[in-house]
Structure formats: structure tokens, C-alpha cells
Amino acid sequence: MTTPDEPSPCERTHELIPEIAAGAAAGDERAAALCHLRACARCRLELCEAAETVDELLTLAPEHEPPPGFEAAVLKRILRRRP
Numbered sequence: 001m002t003t004p005d006e007p008s009p010c011e012r013t014h015e016l017i018p019e020i021a022a023g024a025a026a027g028d029e030r031a032a033a034l035c036h037l038r039a040c041a042r043c044r045l046e047l048c049e050a051a052e053t054v055d056e057l058l059t060l061a062p063e064h065e066p067p068p069g070f071e072a073a074v075l076k077r078i079l080r081r082r083p
């Protein structure tokens with residue numbers, strides 16, 4: 001029972017997962033997403049995979065401090081490429 005205009009909680013969380021995994025999310029949006037993640041196994045799995053990707057990114061370039069938002073930007077690109 002969702003209206004076409006309103007994104008579902010899963011869709012909203014999906015949008016934020018790169019920021020959360022990279023530690024860049026903040027405020028009410030982050031709190032709402034974390035609340036949803038507690039109840040939704042599918043989104044938790046997605047966050048888990050995103051967090052692993054962040055770890056890999058950081059391992060690949062340990063000597064360079066990435067600019068703020070770097071991980072989130074890369075993650076978004078990676079996640080968007082998925083079917």
C-alpha cells in the first residue's frame with residue numbers, strides 16, 4: 001500500500017546506505033534509516049555489503065586520506081551498477 005509519490009522506507013534507506021556505510025550520514029535522515037535497518041533484514045544485508053565495500057576502498061588506498069564524501073560517492077556508483 002504505497003503511493004507512487006512516496007518512496008517506501010526501503011527506498012529511502014537504500015538512498016542513504018552509501019552515506020551510512022561511509023559514516024557520512026547525519027541527523028534525522030540517518031536516525032530514520034537506522035531505525036528502519038533494525039526492522040528490515042534486506043536493508044541490513046545491503047548495508048553490510050556496502051560497509052564491506054568501504055573497507056575494501058580504504059584498504060586499497062591506505063596512504064591517501066580520501067576527501068570528505070569520497071566513499072559515499074564511489075559506493076553510490078558501485079551500487080547503481082547492480083541490477
Ligand SMILES: [Zn+2]
Nearest residue numbers: 009010040043
Ligand atoms: Zn528495508
